[in-house]
Amino acid sequence: MMRRIWVFAASCALSACSGVQNAAAGEGAESARFVDLFTFFLVICAIMYLLVMTALVVAVWRRRRAPLTVEDRSHHQTSALVTPALIAWIALVVVGLTALTVASFFTDRSNAADARKAAMTVKVTANQWWWDVEYSSSDPSKTLRTANEIHLPVGIAVRVLLRSNDVIHSFWVPSLAGKQDLIPGRTTDVQLLPRKIGLYRGQCAEFCGVQHTQMALDITVESKADFQGWYAAQLKPAQAPATPLELAGYRYVTTRECSSCHNISGTPAGGQVAPDLTHFASRRSIAAGTLPMAKGNLYGWIADPQSQKPGSHMPTVGLAPNELHAVVAYLERLK
Amino acid sequence: MMSASEKAKAPPTNVPRDGPKLTGARLDQMLTATWRTPPGFVGWLASVDHKEIGRRYIVTALVFLALAGALAIAIRLQLSRPDNDLIGAARYNEIFTMHGTTMMFLFAVPVMQGVQIYLTPLMIGTRAMAFPRLNAFSYWTYLAGGSLLWVAFVLNIGPDVGWFAYPPLSGPQYGIGKRADIWAQMVTFTEIAALAAAVSLVATILKQRAPGMTLARMPLFAWATLVTSLMVIFSMPSVALASGMLLSDRLVGTHFFNPVERGDALLWQHLFWFFGHPEVYIIFLPATGFISEIVATFSRRSIVLYPLVVLALVATGILAFGLWVHHMFTTGLPRVGYSFYTAASIAVSVPTGIQIFCWIATMWEGRPQLKVPMLYVIGFFFTFVIGGLTGVMIAAVPLDLQLHDTYFIVAHFHYVLIGGAVFPLLGAITYWFPKVTGRMMSEALGKVAFWMIFLGFQLAFFPMHIAGINGMPRRVYTYPAGLGLELPNLLSSIGSLVVATAVLLFIVNMVKSLLAGKAAGADPWNAPTLEWATHSPPKAYNFPHIPVVDSRTPMWDAGETLGVVHGLRVEDRELLLTSVVAAEPDVREPSGMPTVWPFITTIAVTVMFVCSIFSPWAVVFGAVPATIALIAWFWPKAPLPEPEPTIS
Numbered sequence: 001m002m003r004r005i006w007v008f009a010a011s012c013a014l015s016a017c018s019g020v021q022n023a024a025a026g027e028g029a030e031s032a033r034f035v036d037l038f039t040f041f042l043v044i045c046a047i048m049y050l051l052v053m054t055a056l057v058v059a060v061w062r063r064r065r066a067p068l069t070v071e072d073r074s075h076h077q078t079s080a081l082v083t084p085a086l087i088a089w090i091a092l093v094v095v096g097l098t099a100l101t102v103a104s105f106f107t108d109r110s111n112a113a114d115a116r117k118a119a120m121t122v123k124v125t126a127n128q129w130w131w132d133v134e135y136s137s138s139d140p141s142k143t144l145r146t147a148n149e150i151h152l153p154v155g156i157a158v159r160v161l162l163r164s165n166d167v168i169h170s171f172w173v174p175s176l177a178g179k180q181d182l183i184p185g186r187t188t189d190v191q192l193l194p195r196k197i198g199l200y201r202g203q204c205a206e207f208c209g210v211q212h213t214q215m216a217l218d219i220t221v222e223s224k225a226d227f228q229g230w231y232a233a234q235l236k237p238a239q240a241p242a243t244p245l246e247l248a249g250y251r252y253v254t255t256r257e258c259s260s261c262h263n264i265s266g267t268p269a270g271g272q273v274a275p276d277l278t279h280f281a282s283r284r285s286i287a288a289g290t291l292p293m294a295k296g297n298l299y300g301w302i303a304d305p306q307s308q309k310p311g312s313h314m315p316t317v318g319l320a321p322n323e324l325h326a327v328v329a330y331l332e333r334l335k
Numbered sequence: 336m337m338s339a340s341e342k343a344k345a346p347p348t349n350v351p352r353d354g355p356k357l358t359g360a361r362l363d364q365m366l367t368a369t370w371r372t373p374p375g376f377v378g379w380l381a382s383v384d385h386k387e388i389g390r391r392y393i394v395t396a397l398v399f400l401a402l403a404g405a406l407a408i409a410i411r412l413q414l415s416r417p418d419n420d421l422i423g424a425a426r427y428n429e430i431f432t433m434h435g436t437t438m439m440f441l442f443a444v445p446v447m448q449g450v451q452i453y454l455t456p457l458m459i460g461t462r463a464m465a466f467p468r469l470n471a472f473s474y475w476t477y478l479a480g481g482s483l484l485w486v487a488f489v490l491n492i493g494p495d496v497g498w499f500a501y502p503p504l505s506g507p508q509y510g511i512g513k514r515a516d517i518w519a520q521m522v523t524f525t526e527i528a529a530l531a532a533a534v535s536l537v538a539t540i541l542k543q544r545a546p547g548m549t550l551a552r553m554p555l556f557a558w559a560t561l562v563t564s565l566m567v568i569f570s571m572p573s574v575a576l577a578s579g580m581l582l583s584d585r586l587v588g589t590h591f592f593n594p595v596e597r598g599d600a601l602l603w604q605h606l607f608w609f610f611g612h613p614e615v616y617i618i619f620l621p622a623t624g625f626i627s628e629i630v631a632t633f634s635r636r637s638i639v640l641y642p643l644v645v646l647a648l649v650a651t652g653i654l655a656f657g658l659w660v661h662h663m664f665t666t667g668l669p670r671v672g673y674s675f676y677t678a679a680s681i682a683v684s685v686p687t688g689i690q691i692f693c694w695i696a697t698m699w700e701g702r703p704q705l706k707v708p709m710l711y712v713i714g715f716f717f718t719f720v721i722g723g724l725t726g727v728m729i730a731a732v733p734l735d736l737q738l739h740d741t742y743f744i745v746a747h748f749h750y751v752l753i754g755g756a757v758f759p760l761l762g763a764i765t766y767w768f769p770k771v772t773g774r775m776m777s778e779a780l781g782k783v784a785f786w787m788i789f790l791g792f793q794l795a796f797f798p799m800h801i802a803g804i805n806g807m808p809r810r811v812y813t814y815p816a817g818l819g820l821e822l823p824n825l826l827s828s829i830g831s832l833v834v835a836t837a838v839l840l841f842i843v844n845m846v847k848s849l850l851a852g853k854a855a856g857a858d859p860w861n862a863p864t865l866e867w868a869t870h871s872p873p874k875a876y877n878f879p880h881i882p883v884v885d886s887r888t889p890m891w892d893a894g895e896t897l898g899v900v901h902g903l904r905v906e907d908r909e910l911l912l913t914s915v916v917a918a919e920p921d922v923r924e925p926s927g928m929p930t931v932w933p934f935i936t937t938i939a940v941t942v943m944f945v946c947s948i949f950s951p952w953a954v955v956f957g958a959v960p961a962t963i964a965l966i967a968w969f970w971p972k973a974p975l976p977e978p979e980p981t982i983s
Contacts, residue, residue: 021806021818023737034737041734045724052691056716059698060705075636075701075863075891082639082696086689093688097681097727104677104731111733112670128509167504168600170665170740174806178736181666183601184503185594188667201818205665205740205808207497209504210425213811289815310424 021174021201027221028176029157029193030111037107044096051092111178114191118159122150126162126169126182128208128313129215130275130288135231144234145263147275148288149218150202153227157193167209173202173219181206194221201289210311216289237266238278239333248322249330257317258327264334274314280334287312298328353880354901362879365905370462370875373929381929383467384875388474389453390771395474396446399481401838403437406430408835411795415828417816427812428495429514433488435498436518440525441481443756444567444614447621448473448532450763451560453771455536457866457873458554460545460882462903462910465538466531467927468968473531475937480524483945487517494518497810499611500581502592502603507585516585516948519578523944526575533567536560543910544918545865546900547884552918554864554887555631555638558645559624562652566613566620569656574610577603587951601666608659616655618752620648622759623690626712629759629766630694632862633709634701637888640693647686647693654683664735673732680730684723691720706860707781711762714789718754722747725800740810742823743803749796761788761841768845769859773871774852780844787837795830798823863888868897881911884918932968939964 019025026035125132135144152158162171164182171190172179175198180190204215222230241250250267253259259269265278275288284293290309291297300307303324305314319327353362372382382388409430413422422430456464464470487493494514496505505515540561544553553561580591581603590596592603631638638644660668660676694712703709725747729735738744768776802823807814814820858867867890869878880899886892900920903909908926913919943957 023741023804023806030733031737034733037731037733038728038737041728041731045727049720049724052695052720053717055695056698056713059695060703060713062699063702075888076886078639078696078700082700085696086640086643086692089692090685090689093685097684100727100731101678101681104733105674107731107733108670108674111736167509168501172808174737178733179665179739180736183594183666185600186667201806203806203808203811207428207501207504207810209509210428210495212428213424213813 019175020199021203023174025175027194027196027198027200028173029114029195030177030191031175032195033107033110034178037103040103041100044100048093048096111191114157114193115159115189117157117193118191119156120153120158121161122158123161123163124150124171124182126164126166126171126204126208126215127273128166129204129211129309131215131217132165132275133217142235144231145276146234146279146283148216148285149220149283151220151222151227151230152192152194153224154194154197154221156224157191160190160192162188162190168206169204169208169215170206171202172205173200173217175200176219176221179205194219197221197223199284203289211309214288214290214309214312216285218284218289220284233282234279238264239335240266241330241333243329245326245329246333247330249326249328249333252319252323252327253330257315261314277331277334281332282335287314295328295332298331299324302327302331351905352902353905357905358879362905363874366876366879367874369906369908372875377931378929380934381931383463383471383927383929383933385452385456385464385467385470386771386873386875386877388470389449389451391474392445392449392452392477395478395481396442396449399437399441400446401842402485403434403442404835404838406434406437408831410434411828411831413812414814414824416825417814417821419813422812424812425495428497428810429488429493431810432494432497432518433484436484436494436521437481438752439498439614440522441477441484443618443752444529445477445525446760447563447618447756448529448536450625450760450767451536451563451621452532454767454866455539455557455560456543457770457869457877458557458864459540459543459548460865460868460878460884461539461543462877462881463908463926464535465543466535468930468933469531470535472933472936473528473535475934476524476531476940477528479937479941480521480528483517483524483941484521487514492517494521499607500603501607502581502584502600503594505581506592507588508593510585513948516582519582519585520944520948522574522578523582524941526571526578527940529567530571533564533571536564537568540564541915542912542921544913545882545884546911546913546918546920547898548913548918550916550918551642552884552887554624555627555641555644555648556621556624556864558648559620559627562648563617563620566617566652566655570610570613570617573606577606577610580606582947586947601663604663604666605659608662609656612659612662613655615748615751616651618756620651622715622756622763623648625759625763625766626694626715628862628864629708629712629762630697630703631888632766632860633706633712634698634703635861636697636701637863637891638693639696639700641887644690644693647689650686651683654679654686658683661730661735664732665739670732677730677732681727684727687723691716707776707778707785708762708766710782710785711758711765714785715754715758715762718750718758718789718792722750722752722754726751738803740808741803742799742807742809745809746796746799746803749799753792753796758789761785764845766860767866768848769855770866770871770873772849772852773855774848775855775859776848776852777844780840780847784837784840784844787840788834791830791833791837793830795827795834798826798830802827858890861890863891865889930968932964936961936964936968 024035026032123134123136131148133146133150137143162180162182164184169182170179176192176194177190180188198221200219202217202219204212241247254267254269259271261271261274263270263276286293286297286301287309304316305312306316372378372384413419492513494517496510496515500518503509540557583589584591590598592598592600594600627638657679661680664673729738765776765781802820805819807820855871857871865882868882883898883900889897910924910926912921912924914921939960943953943961946953946957
């Protein structure tokens with residue numbers, strides 16, 4: 001634990017501290033092992049580095065005032081010290097590297113063991129440039145679909161099944177675990193075992209096209225009771241519009257462009273190629289982490305997605321001002 | 336001694352040959368008439384002189400370095416603060432694609448081959464490369480490929496799929512327009528160029544070494560060149576194949592990489608990294624050759640444990656082909672396989688560790704002198720060893736799963752490639768500048784530039800380790816505030832400006848020294864290898880008489896009394912071939928004359944390749960002019976007028 005704190009402090013020394021998206025935070029089982037192993041590597045490597053640099057500095061320094069000519073054939077002679085030094089050096093390198101390799105293997109096996117403990121499965125499908133998230137259950141009425149956010153109960157091992165609908169992406173929540181690619185035509189998986197309640201951020205780590213940068217997802221680690229509360233709330237159909245303005249927004253969203261791509265459960269909007277909006281307003285961010293969830297940002301995003309996230313597959317529709325007000329009002333209702 | 340026996344065996348003939356009766360100014364005049372490049376523009380296009388081709392390679396590669404460096408500055412300006420909007424997403428993706436592609440394909444590999452082409456014949460004591468016209472063809476093809484890429488970039492149809500161009504992103508469905516095709520075809524050009532140069536280098540080193548230069552006496556730079564060139568021959572076909580398959584997916588609808596039609600997106604990664612990992616060593620091993628030469632010269636002694644350095648070079652060259660999967664640890668391949676690649680990747684540091692031991696032991700045993708080339712070598716140690724150790728870290732799967740595709744990796748490979756290859760290259764330029772130009776580079780300016788580059792580099796790249804651990808992925812055009820990325824990025828941006836300024840200073844030093852540097856003489860450093868035995872700059876024919884070697888450091892052991900062989904024709908281009916291992920004189924071999932056909936062939940091939948981006952029929956119709964040019968190039972020449980006496 002002390003070592004973990006030490007590495008985290010070192011990585012923070014050069015920057016404002018933040019554990020939201022940080023491999024040194026070690027707040028999942030796998031990333032905690034990462035911190036321990038990294039510390040071990042760092043210590044061994046630092047010792048090797050100092051050793052080599054000391055030898056170099058001494059080698060340059062010790063005969064600095066000697067004459068510079070090349071006489072007779074002494075430039076081929078080697079002192080008797082070289083062979084034992086070589087043997088010692090190779091022995092040191094081999095022992096050091098073997099220790100590192102063995103440590104790496106054992107950490108890898110511990111990570112693999114997590115996979116067998118998984119009590120829950122989440123399916124994540126990557127798209128250019130957003131994350132489709134599905135909590136499946138043997139009971140279809142308990143199957144839940146959301147986008148760009150994952151809620152996890154603390155202390156429970158979760159297996160995340162990874163697929164891609166288009167190009168190669170990579171799922172990476174550094175504070176919890178290492179990354180794993182999502183490759184079209186294959187299914188891969190990664191284990192998350194969060195150990196601390198908190199808000200984290202993940203980000204696509206494989207270049208996937210023009211908006212690779214704006215492809216983040218929000219992770220919420222919460223108590224088991226909070227998680228179940230969230231899950232139950234998410235299973236409900238979308239909230240009905242409550243004001244005339246919201247009703248106008250509802251009409252627009254369910255009958256015009258929006259519904260051809262987006263799904264809102266309990267309404268006629270049934271598009272399947274863009275993020276599910278059923279409980280859109282309960283999320284922390286808009287457009288896969290592009291903007292924080294806020295009324296002003298929502299206006300900006302709906303009015304002109306292409307200026308907020310150029311290249312995004314969401315077109316700029318060109319809403320009239322009254323339509324824009326209505327759509328934003330309705331979307332804010334979708335808690 | 337050798338010269339006497341050679342001469343006795345040569346039958347009397349009236350063909351003029353070099354020897355005691357034909358030496359000095361008259362020999363110089365005749366050899367110059369035979370070996371010089373024809374004057375004028377056509378002559379310039381027709382040149383097959385390895386020194387001119389090597390110089391062109393180096394200068395062109397340095398121009399590409401400057402262009403890609405300018406892009407790096409653009410990248411750093413964009414990333415200097417969070418949520419910056421200096422450069423948009425699409426343009427940024429083009430910029431980092433061009434930066435990586437240019438640095439890897441158009442700078443790093445070609446500049447090393449350029450130096451190898453320039454130095455190898457001089458270092459091993461011969462008059463020309465083995466296949467001088469192929470060598471010329473290599474340069475023109477490289478130039479055509481580089482121009483294609485940069486013209487496309489300027490016309491805003493440059494690639495935007497990363498220097499690795501993973502399908503399906505680069506495939507027909509997601510790689511829109513001709514951007515990915517231009518990338519793939521540029522790869523074809525540069526691979527052909529690199530293969531042509533590598534074949535020439537291998538043949539030159541194995542068959543044209545000066546008599547007495549056995550494999551065990553060959554300079555370590557020549558060993559590094561031999562190993563590197565063999566690696567090029569074995570690795571580049573893999574990426575040429577991959578880029579051909581990608582083009583065919585894009586152009587004629589094959590499905591090599593299309594998972595929907597039972598192709599496999601990962602096949603590309605295997606083929607690409609089977610080339611891509613050895614490529615790192617193709618860049619690094621020549622640099623170890625520079626270091627071996629510079630350390631020996633400035634420590635005033637031969638490299639300690641020479642056989643071990645050679646074995647380390649060969650071992651690295653072989654192991655480099657067993658590591659590629661460590662670029663794919665996050666793709667979900669079986670863990671048992673990963674363990675093998677972890678072990679292999681960590682093991683490759685053993686031969687490098689041995690080389691480092693040998694260099695430090697050489698300095699320990701010698702009397703090191705801190706001239707500018709040596710400063711770069713010391714900078715190399717301080718920097719490269721960090722890169723090597725972070726390389727050991729990311730060879731471990733549990734560490735790589737976090738660090739892969741983050742700025743930690745960006746830091747790692749810049750430490751390895753700039754620290755491990757560019758620092759030695761700058762040292763090598765300073766070291767061999769007097770040989771190439773006849774003038775010394777300024778020591779004072781050189782030292783200022785060194786310290787700025789060295790310290791600026793650390794400032795630019797060390798904070799990237801932190802940025803990576805703090806969760807910054809690669810290839811992002813911006814990052815949000817509040818994740819701990821602001822300060823590391825700002826420091827990196829400042830450091831990059833320091834490095835850019837220092838590189839400009841290095842170039843100013845080169846230009847100034849070229850125009851008004853101190854005259855160098857043949858051997859300004861009192862160096863041990865053969866290239867210092869001839870004029871600076873060397874004459875077109877390299878050596879008036881082919882030297883004879885009886886040690887690893889001929890200039891120190893024989894010096895002024897360096898033996899020579901006589902008996903090569905002076906009115907025709909002729910080389911002395913020697914046996915592969917023992918370098919015993921074997922036969923005399925004619926060498927190719929200057930000709931424009933390699934250049935014309937390149938034009939024909941370029942038209943074919945560029946048009947094939949747009950239509951598969953270009954391959955059919957374009958093959959006709961290319962074939963005509965090749966027939967003209969290889970048109971049989973009349974045999975030499977005299978029967979050939981044999982040398983035994």
